[in-house]
Amino acid sequence: MIVRNPNIANLKAGYLFPEISRRCREFAATHPSAVRIISLGIGDTTEPISLHICDGLINGARRLGSIGGYSGYQDEGLLELREKISEVFYESKFGADEIFISDGAKCDIGRLQMLFGAGIEAVVQDPSYPVYVDGSVLTGAAGAWQGNGYHGVSYLPCIAENDYFPDLSPIPENSLIYFCSPNNPTGAVSTREQLLKLVKTALGKGCIIIFDAAYSEFIRDTSLPKSIFEIEGAEQCAIEIQSFSKPAGFTGVRLGWSVVPKTLKYAEGESINADWARLCGTIFNGASNIAQAGALAALDPDGLKEMRRLTDFYLGNAYRIKNALQNIGVSSVGGGDSPYIWAQFPGRDSWDVFTEILEKCRIVTTPGVGFGPSGQSFIRFSSFGRRADVEEACMRLRDLRN
Amino acid sequence: MIVRNPNIANLKAGYLFPEISRRCREFAATHPSAVRIISLGIGDTTEPISLHICDGLINGARRLGSIGGYSGYQDEGLLELREKISEVFYESKFGADEIFISDGAKCDIGRLQMLFGAGIEAVVQDPSYPVYVDGSVLTGAAGAWQGNGYHGVSYLPCIAENDYFPDLSPIPENSLIYFCSPNNPTGAVSTREQLLKLVKTALGKGCIIIFDAAYSEFIRDTSLPKSIFEIEGAEQCAIEIQSFSKPAGFTGVRLGWSVVPKTLKYAEGESINADWARLCGTIFNGASNIAQAGALAALDPDGLKEMRRLTDFYLGNAYRIKNALQNIGVSSVGGGDSPYIWAQFPGRDSWDVFTEILEKCRIVTTPGVGFGPSGQSFIRFSSFGRRADVEEACMRLRDLRN
Numbered sequence: 001m002i003v004r005n006p007n008i009a010n011l012k013a014g015y016l017f018p019e020i021s022r023r024c025r026e027f028a029a030t031h032p033s034a035v036r037i038i039s040l041g042i043g044d045t046t047e048p049i050s051l052h053i054c055d056g057l058i059n060g061a062r063r064l065g066s067i068g069g070y071s072g073y074q075d076e077g078l079l080e081l082r083e084k085i086s087e088v089f090y091e092s093k094f095g096a097d098e099i100f101i102s103d104g105a106k107c108d109i110g111r112l113q114m115l116f117g118a119g120i121e122a123v124v125q126d127p128s129y130p131v132y133v134d135g136s137v138l139t140g141a142a143g144a145w146q147g148n149g150y151h152g153v154s155y156l157p158c159i160a161e162n163d164y165f166p167d168l169s170p171i172p173e174n175s176l177i178y179f180c181s182p183n184n185p186t187g188a189v190s191t192r193e194q195l196l197k198l199v200k201t202a203l204g205k206g207c208i209i210i211f212d213a214a215y216s217e218f219i220r221d222t223s224l225p226k227s228i229f230e231i232e233g234a235e236q237c238a239i240e241i242q243s244f245s246k247p248a249g250f251t252g253v254r255l256g257w258s259v260v261p262k263t264l265k266y267a268e269g270e271s272i273n274a275d276w277a278r279l280c281g282t283i284f285n286g287a288s289n290i291a292q293a294g295a296l297a298a299l300d301p302d303g304l305k306e307m308r309r310l311t312d313f314y315l316g317n318a319y320r321i322k323n324a325l326q327n328i329g330v331s332s333v334g335g336g337d338s339p340y341i342w343a344q345f346p347g348r349d350s351w352d353v354f355t356e357i358l359e360k361c362r363i364v365t366t367p368g369v370g371f372g373p374s375g376q377s378f379i380r381f382s383s384f385g386r387r388a389d390v391e392e393a394c395m396r397l398r399d400l401r402n
Numbered sequence: 403m404i405v406r407n408p409n410i411a412n413l414k415a416g417y418l419f420p421e422i423s424r425r426c427r428e429f430a431a432t433h434p435s436a437v438r439i440i441s442l443g444i445g446d447t448t449e450p451i452s453l454h455i456c457d458g459l460i461n462g463a464r465r466l467g468s469i470g471g472y473s474g475y476q477d478e479g480l481l482e483l484r485e486k487i488s489e490v491f492y493e494s495k496f497g498a499d500e501i502f503i504s505d506g507a508k509c510d511i512g513r514l515q516m517l518f519g520a521g522i523e524a525v526v527q528d529p530s531y532p533v534y535v536d537g538s539v540l541t542g543a544a545g546a547w548q549g550n551g552y553h554g555v556s557y558l559p560c561i562a563e564n565d566y567f568p569d570l571s572p573i574p575e576n577s578l579i580y581f582c583s584p585n586n587p588t589g590a591v592s593t594r595e596q597l598l599k600l601v602k603t604a605l606g607k608g609c610i611i612i613f614d615a616a617y618s619e620f621i622r623d624t625s626l627p628k629s630i631f632e633i634e635g636a637e638q639c640a641i642e643i644q645s646f647s648k649p650a651g652f653t654g655v656r657l658g659w660s661v662v663p664k665t666l667k668y669a670e671g672e673s674i675n676a677d678w679a680r681l682c683g684t685i686f687n688g689a690s691n692i693a694q695a696g697a698l699a700a701l702d703p704d705g706l707k708e709m710r711r712l713t714d715f716y717l718g719n720a721y722r723i724k725n726a727l728q729n730i731g732v733s734s735v736g737g738g739d740s741p742y743i744w745a746q747f748p749g750r751d752s753w754d755v756f757t758e759i760l761e762k763c764r765i766v767t768t769p770g771v772g773f774g775p776s777g778q779s780f781i782r783f784s785s786f787g788r789r790a791d792v793e794e795a796c797m798r799l800r801d802l803r804n
Contacts, residue, residue, distance in 0.1 A: 001608040001669035002576050005519030008677050015683050044474040054467035061463045061692060064655070065456035072446040072653035103505055103656070103687070110685025114516065114540055117407030134684045138516055174404050206403040251474035252691035253466065254505070267403035275410050281417050282536045283512025285505070288690040289654035290463060 007140045010150070016130050016370040017042050023354075024364055038393045040321065041364035043184070043339065043382045045249045046389075047313060049294075050306035053248055056297020060290040075286040076277070077101025077257070084299045085257055089242070090229055098261050098273060100280060101295075103254040103287045105214045105243040106131050109178075112210060112239065112258070113139045115272075115279050121175040125166055126155035127185055127371030127378070129212065132178035141176075148373040157374040160344070164188035164333060168201045174267075177202060179228075180212040182219060185371045185380040186342040187334015189224050195231045202237040208264070208272075209238040214256075217247035217311050219337045235261040239272075244291075246314075246339065246384075247307040248298045255291040314339050317390045318383035324394035325381070328401045332381075341381040342368070348377050361396040409542045412552070418532050418772040419444050425756075426766050440795045442723065443766035445586070445741065445784045447651045448791075449715060451696075452708035455650055458699020462692040477688040478679070479503025479659070486701045487659055491644070492631055500663050500675060502682060503697075505656040505689045507616045507645040508533050511580075514612060514641065514660070515541045517674075517681050523577040527568055528557035529587055529773030529780070531614065534580035543578075550775040559776040562746070566590035566735060570603045576669075579604060581630075582614040584621060587773045587782040588744040589736015591626050597633045604639040610666070610674075611640040616658075619649035619713050621739045637663040641674075646693075648716075648741065648786075649709040650700045657693040716741050719792045720785035726796035727783070730803045734783075743783040744770070750779050763798040 020041055028037060049057065063069030076082075082096040102108040109131050118140030124132045126149075133153055136142040143151035154175065156166030164186045171177060179198060181190040190198070202209050211228035219226050228238045243256035264272040297303045318335035325332050325343050332343040345353045350367035357363050357379065368378025383390070422443055430439060451459065465471025478484075484498040504510040511533050520542030526534045528551075535555055538544035545553035556577065558568030566588045573579060581600060583592040592600070604611050613630035621628050630640045645658035666674040699705045720737035727734050727745050734745040747755045752769035759765050759781065770780025785792070 001667070002518070002522065002578070002610050004668040004670060004672055004677070005517060005521065007519055008517065008681065011680065011684075015680060018683060042475070046472070046474070048469055048472040049466045051467065054463065057463035057466065057692065058460055061456065061459035061696075064451045064459065064651075065453065067450050070448070070450040070651070070654075072448070072651075073444070074654060103690075106685065106687050110516075111512075113685075114512075115407060115410065116404070117409055118520070118542070119407065120404065131684060138681060138684060140520070176404070208404050249466075249472070249474075251687075252476060254687060254690045265403070266406040268406060270406055275406070278413065278417060279410065279540060281420060282413075282533060282540060283509065283515075285508050285653075285656060288505075288656045288693055290459065290692050291690055294463075 007138050010137050010144050011134060012145050015134065016366070020364065020366060024358070027358055035362045037362045037364060038385070038389045039364040040381045040385055040393055041366050043246070043384050045246060045251045045384050046386050047249055047310060049249045050310060052302040053294055053298045053306055056303070057253065057290055057294035060293020063293070064289070071289050073285060074289060075281055075284065077286060078292050078296070081292050081296055084296060088299050089227060090259070093229070094259055094261065098259060100258045100260065100276065101287050101292060102256045102258060104245060104256045105212060105241045108241050108256060108258050109210065110135050111279060111284060113141065115276060116141065116176055121152060121154065121172050123154040123156065123171050123175045123177040124372070125158045125179060125183065126373055127158065127368060127375035128178065129180060129184045130371065155372060155374070158183070158186055158188065159374055165190055165194045168197060171201055171205055171207060173205045173207070175207050177207050177209045178212065179209055182215040182338035184215065185340055185366065185368065185375065187338040187340040189219060189337045192223070192225050192231070195225055195228060199228070199231045199233045199237060203233055206267070207237065211238050211240045213240055214243040215246060215338050216242070217307060218315060218339055220315070221337055224337060229259065235263045239264070244295055244298060247311050248294070249310060250291065250294070253291045253294060255287050255295050314383045317385060317387065320390055320394050321381050321383060324397045328397055335383065339383045341383065343379045343381060345377050345379060350376055350378060353379050357400060360399045361393070363393050363396060409540050412539050412546050413536060414547050417536065418768070422766065422768060426760070429760055437764045439764045439766060440787070440791045441766040442783045442787055442795055443768050445648070445786050447648060447653045447786050448788050449651055449712060451651045452712060454704040455696055455700045455708055458705070459655065459692055459696035462695020465695070466691070473691050475687060476691060477683055477686065479688060480694050480698070483694050483698055486698060490701050491629060492661070495631070496661055496663065500661060502660045502662065502678065503689050503694060504658045504660060506647060506658045507614060507643045510643050510658060510660050511612065512537050513681060513686060515543065516685070517678060518543065518578055523554060523556065523574050525556040525558065525573050525577045525579040526774070527560045527581060527585065528775055529560065529770060529777035530580065531582060531586045532773065557774060557776070560585070560588055560590065561776055567592055567596045570599060573603055573607055573609060575607045575609070577607070577609050579609050579611045580614065581611055584617040584740035586617065587742055587768065587770065587777065589740040589742040591621060591623070591739045594625070594627050594633070597627055597630060601630070601633045601635045601639060605635055608669070609639065613640050613642045615642055616645040617648060617740050618644070619709060620717060620741055622717070623739055626739060631661065637665045641666070646697055646700060649713050650696070651712060652693065652696070655693045655696060657689050657697050716785045719787060719789065722792055722796050723783050723785060726799045730799055737785065741785045743785065745781045745783060747779050747781060752778055752780060755781050759802060762801045763795070765795050765798060
């Protein structure tokens with residue numbers, strides 16, 4: 001019989017979010033009469049898609065019913081959408097053939113891991129979004145679990161002491177650096193100076209940065225960069241991953257993009273852009289044409305206003321959660337220019353705090369240690385939720401004081 | 403600097419379909435005044451989505467604009483859709499947790515290749531759909547190109563002499579068998595007896611079959627199996643890949659599914675189903691909720707009628723193309739229960755014939771050798787096209803006689 005892929009065997013049991021769901025189901029089953037559970041756990045959007053963007057989706061679907069409007073395969077994505085993305089997000093400095101439309105950031109990261117293969121060394125912020133590490137384990141770039149990290153992965157602690165921007169000196173040469181800003185889970189947003197340091201380090205050490213900018217539309221402080229390509233030199237060392245999931249409410253609709261500049265080269269001089277096009281053409285068939293029609297609507301003036309309103313709304317939730325935590329003496333970072341709040345419970349185990357909040361407040365959160373060793377004693381609060389639920393959750397958090 | 407992934411370097415230049423597009427663009431550029439080119443090349447659907455299914459998509463999009471109808475992440479797919487698929491296609495013998503909703507067959511095959519990893523030996527029908535082999539090269543399961551095949555891949559010739567069903571005796575033990583019926587590109591449909599032989603071989607040799615049933619809805623001969631799971635024993639050795647692309651016109655909408663029975667085990671007894679769920683949860687975020695709404699509409703009585711009508715239409719095209727070929731003395735197989743016609747040009751090079759048809763008839767086809775060594779001297783005609791174009795193409799084929 002076929003033997004199990006050793007890479008899969010290396011993965012620790014239980015992807016974080018399914019594990020949380022399992023614990024919640026268990027809790028609900030053993031506490032049938034309990035007050036309704038409110039989720040501030042997984043970052044899943046809750047607000048309906050706003051009028052103009054939704055019309056874009058509806059019209060995209062309707063067009064498929066007519067001879068003139070029908071469309072089939074479009075692997076690399078609509079030309080019009082790729083050009084629009086370059087215009088809106090990158091001052092048109094990228095050609096359409098440097099923008100690749102995807103079905104979302106997570107899926108793109110998985111494909112990028114296949115692109116770079118088993119021979120690459122991975123570097124992650126610690127804590128970080130699980131797919132950087134778990135996907136690296138799947139492709140064999142990372143090896144066996146070694147107590148508090150996977151073999152072959154460099155973890156860069158992002159902690160209160162360094163203001164959640166890591167010391168870059170341990171980054172190995174020729175490695176693949178996963179970097180997320182605004183950060184999931186800490187909510188920290190890197191400054192221009194910090195990103196300049198990151199790009200310089202990558203250029204100096206021959207590294208490629210996979211810059212996850214999925215939360216950039218939550219940035220309100222105009223001095224903070226929204227894209228790695230605002231930083232000089234990034235076009236020689238960075239790939240950017242983006243998504244409509246949070247700013248347009250497309251977590252279920254599925255649409256994102258990657259930017260892979262043509263200036264990116266391997267050691268031997270071959271084009272990374274060409275390999276990425278080839279890989280996507282081989283194992284991917286593009287994002288849904290309906291989702292792409294919605295994205296086009298999201299990028300016109302009305303759509304951009306709606307995305308601003310939606311991200312404002314979730315930032316309003318974040319503000320309320322941050323205040324509620326402050327009122328019970330829990331200090332936190334994030335939430336100002338990001339939808340996540342990173343709350344510190346010094347000296348305590350994340351899963352214990354998770355359980356306590358679930359039991360005392362009937363609120364689902366995400367235990368920080370699930371994002372990496374340095375997440376221990378932290379809890380991530382997500383601001384994605386209905387306003388009434390968030391306000392109710394803020395009230396209930398008072399019960400944590402005792 | 404980062405070194406190129408050797409797996410990518412192993413891939414021969416030019417994925418088949420982009421290569422065809424390139425040649426067509428070149429031809430069009432050097433023949434500006436030429437008669438309009440008709441494509442019977444890539445199998446891309448051309449008919450608008452029919453009324454009821456399109457309404458399903460429109461309503462799926464519209465619902466996202468309301469509080470009650472909004473939905474976010476749904477990685478494993480809508481429960482209702484998974485249950486419906488089990489009922490319509492598998493007499494409800496699979497649980498919802500054995501049906502995984504995907505964004506299409508090609509993407510699922512890519513992920514399955516990641517699941518089984520670099521250590522697996524691949525077996526393909528020769529000729530076959532390129533992703534089985536190209537994706538195996540990407541994961542490292544296949545190695546360097548060796549003149550007429552990749553190292554580590556077993557090619558099973560499907561030729562006129564064996565009626566396009568291969569000799570199974572060369573299949574290595576513990577290998578991964580990619581098998582497609584109705585076949586792309588030959589159009590051959592395996593009989594129950596043939597598939598029984600395949601399943602027996604897989605069980606006897608400890609192999610797993612990845613059964614690509616993306617064209618099953620074109621089968622009209624009721625004695626021919628539409629699913630590998632109609633064959634006894636398949637639940638111990640097969641995964642089925644399916645798609646709405648062709649029967650519902652969803653090539654651009656993106657929706658498919660995989661069936662991974664819980665009875666499937668590795669040598670050590672672990673569950674392949676559990677690993678597949680884990681892998682999909684890690685690097686995939688599910689298919690678009692709008693596409694899923696369309697699929698639900700496609701599987702109710704009206705939708706099923708519309709899919710039947712659409713596949714009938716393309717089979718009508720196939721019938722016309724087959725006749726036109728016969729009239730000029732070109733013999734072919736397929737087209738009766740499949741949308742592809744596999745036409746033989748004995749003693750000739752596929753790319754030469756491709757060029758001749760392009761030059762004399764202004765018709766784009768697919769050179770058989772692009773699907774594997776045994777495709778040499780064949781041409782694949784796709785029946786996906788507007789009726790008027792197909793009829794015009796059939797007229798033009800007469801020019802091939804001289």
